[in-house]
Structure formats: structure tokens, C-alpha cells
Amino acid sequence: MKTCLVVDDSSVIRKIARRILEEMNFHIIEAEDGEKALEICKRELPEAILLDWNMPVMDGYEFLRSLRQLPDGDRPKVVFCTTENGMDHIARALDAGANEYIMKPFDKDIVAAKFQEVGLIQLAEPV
Amino acid sequence: MTPPDYEYLRKLLRDHSGLDLSADKQYLIESRLLPLSRKAGLSGISELVQKMKGGSASIVTQVVEAMTTNETFFFRDKTPFDHFRASIMPEILAARAGRKSIRIWCAAGSTGQEPYSLAMCLKEMGATLAGWRTEIIATDLSQEVLEKSKAGIYSQFEVQRGLPIQMLVKYFKQTGEFWQINADIRAMVQHRQLNLLHDFSQLGTFDVIFCRNVLIYFDQDTKINIFNRLARITEADGFLVLGAAETVVGLTDVFRPYPERRGLYRPNSSRASPSNMPATGAGPKVAAMSGR
Numbered sequence: 001m002k003t004c005l006v007v008d009d010s011s012v013i014r015k016i017a018r019r020i021l022e023e024m025n026f027h028i029i030e031a032e033d034g035e036k037a038l039e040i041c042k043r044e045l046p047e048a049i050l051l052d053w054n055m056p057v058m059d060g061y062e063f064l065r066s067l068r069q070l071p072d073g074d075r076p077k078v079v080f081c082t083t084e085n086g087m088d089h090i091a092r093a094l095d096a097g098a099n100e101y102i103m104k105p106f107d108k109d110i111v112a113a114k115f116q117e118v119g120l121i122q123l124a125e126p127v
Numbered sequence: 128m129t130p131p132d133y134e135y136l137r138k139l140l141r142d143h144s145g146l147d148l149s150a151d152k153q154y155l156i157e158s159r160l161l162p163l164s165r166k167a168g169l170s171g172i173s174e175l176v177q178k179m180k181g182g183s184a185s186i187v188t189q190v191v192e193a194m195t196t197n198e199t200f201f202f203r204d205k206t207p208f209d210h211f212r213a214s215i216m217p218e219i220l221a222a223r224a225g226r227k228s229i230r231i232w233c234a235a236g237s238t239g240q241e242p243y244s245l246a247m248c249l250k251e252m253g254a255t256l257a258g259w260r261t262e263i264i265a266t267d268l269s270q271e272v273l274e275k276s277k278a279g280i281y282s283q284f285e286v287q288r289g290l291p292i293q294m295l296v297k298y299f300k301q302t303g304e305f306w307q308i309n310a311d312i313r314a315m316v317q318h319r320q321l322n323l324l325h326d327f328s329q330l331g332t333f334d335v336i337f338c339r340n341v342l343i344y345f346d347q348d349t350k351i352n353i354f355n356r357l358a359r360i361t362e363a364d365g366f367l368v369l370g371a372a373e374t375v376v377g378l379t380d381v382f383r384p385y386p387e388r389r390g391l392y393r394p395n396s397s398r399a400s401p402s403n404m405p406a407t408g409a410g411p412k413v414a415a416m417s418g419r
Contacts, residue, residue, distance in 0.1 A: 085283065086301065087296065087300075087301045090292060090295070090296055091296055094292065094293065094296065098292075100291075100292050101292040102287065103283050103287060106287070109288060110284075110287045110288060113287070113288050113289055114287070114292075116205070117291050117292075123205075
């Protein structure tokens, strides 16, 4: 079972994301800001990270830059999930090493499509 | 919805669009037509039916369009586009190296996500296609969805299903809450209104035809008729791409499955003779067929 770290300061978003990702067979770890997420990643890197942008202490962008500098820090697939929906933010996220980008609001189909896009899951073919 | 209203709508849809609803699709009609009746200020489907019986052509058009509009999104189902990049294009590039020309038809282009996905695939091939003439024709029964396709403007929700973020950044411009596909990609797609049940030979011949998730709504005779006519305008070494739930197998031998490429078909070298095919528009069922 793959592990996904859900990083968001909103407990409601973390709960929604957990429900969606557990249905997709992920083991979920939660962090409420970038600093706590970085501590977790220093101990053990997850396969996937669903990442908010605006958070107290350390935001998602700073977290991502720090993550990519860790040993094997380029390994986790990072999918931003944020209300920062402007092209400039998306471009900055990609430059910093984000693999995909979800613009809130989101639903299960969007998460599944993005996770498939970066190779974290394989969606069944329609029949 | 009363049984007589349902039967009236079934017949009307069959006659106007070829849509072949089974006896248990009341929920589908209600889910599509209740919003339409509310928008028209009517109390419900019964009043909608009364308006149609009273001869309102505008309501009939709106009902047909509401019932035949299908869900679509960029790179829908992914696999057909993998086939396009990995199997179709390499063969076409080799076969057309002399004339350097490719013609593609999206037979149910809907709001543009499929033709624009193909246009982006071609654009991604960059220098490989330098000097080539590429044509993508997108057709649909509904003028309303064609207008949306031409504009190329999509909601945040629409650009997040199937479209890789790198492609959004590369090929779209943000306009407020919406995203518009760039003019150079829009210019690669020509739009035409077309009813699949009418003669489409005037479109010319194609190297690739995408006809996905539209034939599933038609009865068997209609499917066979369309397959036969598609075969006549597919180049002998061309390709037909169907939806995952669609097949020619058991219906006709004018196309044969491409080995190990689900949804991909090629014309049979021994094609059905035109004399075996019903003339377009001949017979009540054929005359009733339509596109999406």
C-alpha cells in the first residue's frame, strides 16, 4: 500500500482528502503545515504528497523547495491542491518541482485523474 | 413522467436523432429534461411534451440537444490518445511521407475537448511535423456545443479532468475564472455541423476517424449503416477509433480490430461493396438517424 502525506491547515480538507485517497487504497499521514510535513519526510519519504499552498509556519511552496533538497527528495510525487489558482502560482509550483496541480474546489474524479497522470494509480479502463 | 409522455419522447428522439432509448431510461430523460423545462419556465416534462405536440420547433431542438450531449473531457480515457501517439501517428508519418498530409475527423467533437486534445498531440510532435499539412475536422449535431468548441473556453473543473497541468500552462490562457485554449491550437480545428445519419461523403477521405461514445446510443441497423459509410471515407491504410464500450465485431466486417490496441480499427482490404450499403437516407430508420 502506498503512503500519501496530506498537508493542509484545514482539518476539513484533510478529512475530505483522506476519504478520497483511502478509497484509492492509500495509507494516509496528515500534517497541518509545511514544517511538520518536512519533519515527517526527513524520517520517511511517502510515495505521494497532496499539498496546500497557504499554511502557517511554512507554506507549501517553501516546503516543496526544502523537500526537493532532501536525499531522495525528488522521489515523492507532489500534487498541489490549493485555492491559488492563477497561472503564475502554477508556473512557480512546477518550477519548484511539483508534479501536478489541483485547483480547489476539487472532487474525487479530479484527484484520481491527477494521481493517474503522475503514475500513482492506474484507473480501470471504461467498459 | 407518464408512460404516454415517455413513449412520445422515445419516438421523437428516435425520429430526430436516432437515439435509441430502451424502455427503462426514464431517469435519463428526467435528469436531462427537467433542467430544460425549468429553464423554459415550464412546470415539468408533461408541459414540455405538450409544447412539442403544439408544434414548437425550438423546444424540439432543445430537447434533442439536451438528450444527445455527452460528457467529454480532455484526453478522455487516455488510452486512445496513447494509441494515437504510439501506433497511429508513426504509421501515418511513414505512409504519408510523400504527400506530407494528414486528415483527422472527430465525428462527435462535442465541446472541443477531443479535437483539441488531438491538436495538442500534434503540436507536441513539433519539428517532426514541420512542412506537413494537418487538418482536424470536428463535427457535431448541436450548433450550441460547436459554438462552445469554437470559443475554446473552459471552466476550471473542465480543464482539470484529463489535462496534464504542463499542457494547461503551455496551451491555455487564463481569463478570469475560465481558461481559453490558445489561438494557434484553435486554428488547427475546423468546425462543421453534421448529422451522422445524413450523407457525410462531402467531407472527403480521412487518415484517422475518432467516432467515440456516440454509436452506443444507436440501434444495430443504424450502427452498421454508419460503419459502412465510415469505411467508404477511411483511407485504406487509415484508422478508426471507437469508444471503449463500442466495437465493430459482430456487426460488420468493413473494419477489423487492430491487434492488441483496444478501440482501434482498420478498414478491411476487402471492403463491403457500396452496392451492399443502404443509400444514405433510404428507409425510415436510416432517414431518422443522427449524430451524437
